[in-house]
Amino acid sequence: MRGGGLLTISTRHNSPENRVEVLFKDTGHGIKTEYRNEIFDPFFTTREVGEGGGLGLSVCYGLVSKNDGEITFETVTEEEDRENKGSTFTVSLPVAP
Ligand SMILES: Nc1ncnc2c1ncn2[C@@H]1O[C@H](COP(=O)(O)OP(=O)(O)O)[C@@H](O)[C@H]1O
Ligand SMILES: [Mg+2]
Numbered sequence: 001m002r003g004g005g006l007l008t009i010s011t012r013h014n015s016p017e018n019r020v021e022v023l024f025k026d027t028g029h030g031i032k033t034e035y036r037n038e039i040f041d042p043f044f045t046t047r048e049v050g051e052g053g054g055l056g057l058s059v060c061y062g063l064v065s066k067n068d069g070e071i072t073f074e075t076v077t078e079e080e081d082r083e084n085k086g087s088t089f090t091v092s093l094p095v096a097p
Pocket of ligand 1: 031
């Protein structure tokens with residue numbers, strides 16, 4: 001969150017599907033429409049050269065997928081809705097027997 005913001009991490013049990021969900025919600029700048037299909041790609045980054053590698057989300061995607069999980073996101077940019085800008089990433093995992 002360039003420019004600051006609030007990060008809220010919460011967990012819940014999705015009973016109908018018997019999965020555990022972890023939500024990472026921020027009030028940052030959101031993700032522009034043109035980047036939304038690329039954020040999980042290895043080395044995709046919007047940071048300046050030398051500021052980051054673009055591996056964070058692709059590594060998360062790999063780890064979550066390997067464990068029969070899913071990672072999804074919703075995002076709102078400031079241009080779309082000033083009051084509700086930010087992103088929420090949800091990790092959904094099957095409950096261990
Ligand atoms: N919570 C977020 N809010 C806004 N943009 C994000 C968020 N998470 C990821 N992104 C976008 O996805 C890109 C890739 O993220 P990531 O794989 O973590 O690599 P990095 O952090 O090194 O850029 C980021 O550069 C950024 O553009
Ligand atoms: Mg990152």
